[in-house]
Amino acid sequence: MSRLRSLLCLVLAALAIPARGQAPPPAPRQRHLPAHFWLVAAAGLAAGLAIGEAGVSYAAVAPGQRAVQRVRVGVTFGAIGAALGAGWAAAAAPYPPGENAPHSFWRDRWNTPLLAGIVTVQALDYTSTRYFRDRGLPEWLLTNSLVDNRAAFIATEAASVAAAIALAYVLHRTGHHRWERLFEAGYVGMGMVSAIANYRYPTVGHALF
Numbered sequence: 001m002s003r004l005r006s007l008l009c010l011v012l013a014a015l016a017i018p019a020r021g022q023a024p025p026p027a028p029r030q031r032h033l034p035a036h037f038w039l040v041a042a043a044g045l046a047a048g049l050a051i052g053e054a055g056v057s058y059a060a061v062a063p064g065q066r067a068v069q070r071v072r073v074g075v076t077f078g079a080i081g082a083a084l085g086a087g088w089a090a091a092a093a094p095y096p097p098g099e100n101a102p103h104s105f106w107r108d109r110w111n112t113p114l115l116a117g118i119v120t121v122q123a124l125d126y127t128s129t130r131y132f133r134d135r136g137l138p139e140w141l142l143t144n145s146l147v148d149n150r151a152a153f154i155a156t157e158a159a160s161v162a163a164a165i166a167l168a169y170v171l172h173r174t175g176h177h178r179w180e181r182l183f184e185a186g187y188v189g190m191g192m193v194s195a196i197a198n199y200r201y202p203t204v205g206h207a208l209f
């Protein structure tokens, strides 16, 4: 037996030891979508698009930029509305008989800090956007008039937090717990990068987004 083969046998034996005596893997869980999920998400999308179209003023946007700005705002509010609708449908639907979540959504060693992180980065988005707006630089995603209206901007940030948590809850409720945590961590990571870019914007002359 060559040295390589002995090593291979040792590795295989080591891998086999913990497998002995283990229970067979559980059957894959059914992943039901809550009732009326797509309908309520579509209603939220429509409501978000309507707010972006009718509830936001584009009068101060340069005429050549208005169409693209409408699309950006529409996509943003539409996504917020769709996530809120989907989350509402998920929260309203009872679990099917015999099925329960394997961990608490709010009080969980991963979710509790990650959800707090989502709230924190959205607050940082508010402060960092105000930072560059107070130095006269233009907003890219929403409109200048929207982010300069404190009440409207705070409402938008609050809706964004709720939408992000709603999306995480949909992943949780449909049994995608790994994606739930990846989404939350990704949101916090992107939020940190975005906030740093916003604070650097007046110095470097360009924002990341």
Ligand SMILES: [Zn+2]
Pocket: 103, 105, 171, 172, 173, 176, 177, 180
């Ligand atoms: Zn979960």
